[in-house]
Amino acid sequence: DASKKAPGADTAAADAATAAAPSKISPSETKKKKNIKNIPSQARRVELKKWNAVAMWTWDIEVNVCAICRNLLMELCIECQANQSQSADCTIAWGVCQHAFHFHCIERWLKTRSVCPLDDQEWECQRCGK
Numbered sequence: 001d002a003s004k005k006a007p008g009a010d011t012a013a014a015d016a017a018t019a020a021a022p023s024k025i026s027p028s029e030t031k032k033k034k035n036i037k038n039i040p041s042q043a044r045r046v047e048l049k050k051w052n053a054v055a056m057w058t059w060d061i062e063v064n065v066c067a068i069c070r071n072l073l074m075e076l077c078i079e080c081q082a083n084q085s086q087s088a089d090c091t092i093a094w095g096v097c098q099h100a101f102h103f104h105c106i107e108r109w110l111k112t113r114s115v116c117p118l119d120d121q122e123w124e125c126q127r128c129g130k
Helices: 009-020 078-082 084-089 103-110
Strands: 092-095 100-102 125-129
Touching (some): 078 084, 092 103
Antiparallel strands (some): 092 125
């Protein structure tokens, strides 16, 4: 009779179906944290002992060179380079036209002309600062 099964046939069929189907593993089981201390020292290629971060910054402008003295705006102007005593006062001047120069350079320029060196618009200082 087909309705009668051998004892244990149900569990054998269930075991075979489980083995054939992919097993479902919970996400918590798959996301086991790997701890570097658990890895043997022979298997590690590099061990980080100390970290020193280095950063750079620049002015948020398109051109970072003073068009008058041709030095970088982050460096001293030629006047401050010649007179090392004034180096703390070397600031940047931004015009309304968004052009930036060393304050000493544009100050010297404005003694002979009253326009921006780059676009010949009347010079008006928007802000000065370091």
